[in-house]
Amino acid sequence: MNSRILIIYENQILYQVLNEISESLNFEIIQSDEKNFKEFNYDQKNNYLIISQKKIEGAKNSLILGDLPIKFDKLIEIINIRFLRNKFLDQSYIQIGEYNLDLNSRKISLGNKSLDLTERETNLIIFIKDKKNVTVKELQTKVWDYSPDLDTHTVETHIYRLRKKMKETFGDESFILNTSNGYSID
Structure with a gap:
């Protein structure tokens, strides 16, 4: 089963045409109508695309075919480009607790509030999230590329500034926690 699903x-005609050549396509094809559309389980991680001739209320990842007729090879090209775009966008978002981190724009958001981050702040957040308990020495070597023997307060200063920005924007005073072993993000 393919990870990409074309709905x-x-x-009916488009479905029949694509279904006839489905073995040469790199996506699964599903037919849908108004009745069974709501029965589909659309997991946000699945790479799916909905093709329709009209806008479907509440449907994301949809492609409206308005300019018909269209050449068949052009349609397949548009479908593949949309799948690639969806995959790129899916991979750019990381869930950090209740926050969404957009790696492309380097923004962290919660609800309708967002905060611009520097590249270093983004790397810092990702590293702490992935490692759980991170020491200052680990951050110096892995995020800053400093020698662990250097005595510097760069890490602490950046964490202090990031915490301050998070508090001012989201009112969150416990985004990065001090632990006995270093720092963590829940």
């Missing part, structure tokens, strides 16, 4: 919404 043809209320277009």
Whole structure:
């Protein structure tokens, strides 16, 4: 089973044409109509695309075919480009607790509030999240590329500034926690 799913919404002819050549396509094809559309389980991690001739209320990842007729090879090209775009966008978001971190724009957001981050702050957050308990020495060597023998307060200063920005924007005073072993993010 392919990880990419093309959902043809209320277009029997397009479904039949694509289904006939489905062995040469690099995505699974599903036919849908208004009745069974709501039954589909759309996991946000799945790479799916909905093709329709009209806008479907509440549907994300949809491609509206308005300019018909369209050449078949152009349609397949558009579908593949949309799948690539969706995959790129999916990979750019990381969930950090209740926050969303957009790696492309380097923004962290919660609800309708967002905060611009520097590249270093983004790397710092990702490293602490992935490692759980991180020491200052680990951050110096892995994030800053400093020698662990250097006596510097760069890490502490950056964490202090990041905490301050998080508090001012989101009112969160415990985004990065001090632990007995270093720092962590829940």
